[in-house]
Amino acid sequence: MTPETVIDILREALWMIVLLASVIIVPGLLIGLVVSTFQAATQINEQTLSFLPRLLVTLIVIIVAGPWMLTKLLDHANRLISSIPYLIG
Template identity: 85%
Template sequence: MTPDTVIDIIREALWLIVMLATMIIGPGLAIGLVVSTFQAATQINEQTLSFLPRLLITLIVIIVMGPWMLTQLLDHANGLISRIPYLIG
């Protein structure tokens, strides 16, 4: 196994991590921005007002996108496992 192969495997894994984390964090960030703008406009400084919508949207995204994210993880793991004989020998 060459260093280039190792770098490619790590690059693929890191890209998968970034993609999956963005799918979860992105909508929560957008909702947090909308709620913060609403709070600034109305001068309501309630901490739970910003927390609850972000929590709910994060749970909804995990429920809706969970099967796709699991498929991506399993495809990556299966690809690594199927490449083991070629990587070793």
């Protein structure tokens, strides 16, 4: 196995991590921004007001995008496992 192959495998794995994490994190960040803007406009400084919507959106995103994320992860794992004979030999 050459160093270039190891770098390619690592690059693909890191890209998968970034993709799957951003699917979960970005909607929570957007909802947090909306709630923070609402809090700044109304001068309501309640901590739970920003926490609960982000939690609900994160759970909904995991429920909705979970099958797609699992499919992407399993496809990547299958490609990696099926390429083991070519990587070793």
